[in-house]
Amino acid sequence: MAFCFYFGTFNPIHTGHLILAQSALTQFGFERIVFVPAGQPPHRLGEADLISASQRARWVEIAIADNPGFSLETIELEATSPSYTLETLKKLKASGQYTLNDKPIPLIIGSDALAKLASWYRPKELIETACFIQACRPENTFVKSVNLLNGIQSIPLNTQLLQAPLMSISSTAIRKKFCNSTDAELSELRYLLPEPVRQSLIQNNAYKI
Numbered sequence: 255m256a257f258c259f260y261f262g263t264f265n266p267i268h269t270g271h272l273i274l275a276q277s278a279l280t281q282f283g284f285e286r287i288v289f290v291p292a293g294q295p296p297h298r299l300g301e302a303d304l305i306s307a308s309q310r311a312r313w314v315e316i317a318i319a320d321n322p323g324f325s326l327e328t329i330e331l332e333a334t335s336p337s338y339t340l341e342t343l344k345k346l347k348a349s350g351q352y353t354l355n356d357k358p359i360p361l362i363i364g365s366d367a368l369a370k371l372a373s374w375y376r377p378k379e380l381i382e383t384a385c386f387i388q389a390c391r392p393e394n395t396f397v398k399s400v401n402l403l404n405g406i407q408s409i410p411l412n413t414q415l416l417q418a419p420l421m422s423i424s425s426t427a428i429r430k431k432f433c434n435s436t437d438a439e440l441s442e443l444r445y446l447l448p449e450p451v452r453q454s455l456i457q458n459n460a461y462k463i
Contacts, residue, residue, distance in 0.1 A: 257352050258284040258360040263292045264310050267317045268447050270423035274389050277418035279323045289314050293330035293337040303429050307331045317448040338375040358385035365394040386413040392420045432461040
């Protein structure tokens with residue numbers, strides 16, 4: 255089975271995430287897109303609006319429940335220290351749960367995040383381990399290489415462009431909306447979030463200060 259992994263905080267998961275995942279499933283012929291919610295994302299630790307990993311994973315679970323081509327992987331929820339993509343990939347490969355041979359492991363990633371790969375944990379090894387299925391936002395350009403060692407070394411990426419609708423939906427904007435809006439105004443988010451997720455956010459007063 256051909257697996258593709260989709261790492262993210264999913265804080266919260268939204269329609270844009272699902273469209274990208276479905277586009278990758280169709281374009282590249284993957285049999286399964288595996289969503290991997292971050293347990294303790296190193297770049298987000300300490301943020302006041304970072305919902306618990308278990309709750310974010312639950313939102314992913316209900317968002318993908320009706321798609322047999324999607325599945326949830328909770329390995330990072332068990333971590334007691336910051337979660338790093340490279341280390342998680344190694345654990346997934348060692349688990350034997352997924353058919354991962356010596357070929358690069360496909361990952362869905364936004365071009366904005368890929369442009370910052372040099373700041374990630376052991377980026378050179380991650381570049382050697384993964385194939386990046388790159389989703390470009392309207393304001394970003396396709397990333398072909400990453401500069402390491404303070405810009406001295408430019409490493410080309412094993413990456414392909416994901417042919418998907420260009421969208422500006424962001425979890426950040428959704429969190430702000432939930433923080434500042436009344437329940438009646440939250441109807442505007444009906445088509446930005448899977449409805450079960452939107453209802454859960456409302457019921458749990460998520461992101462309210």
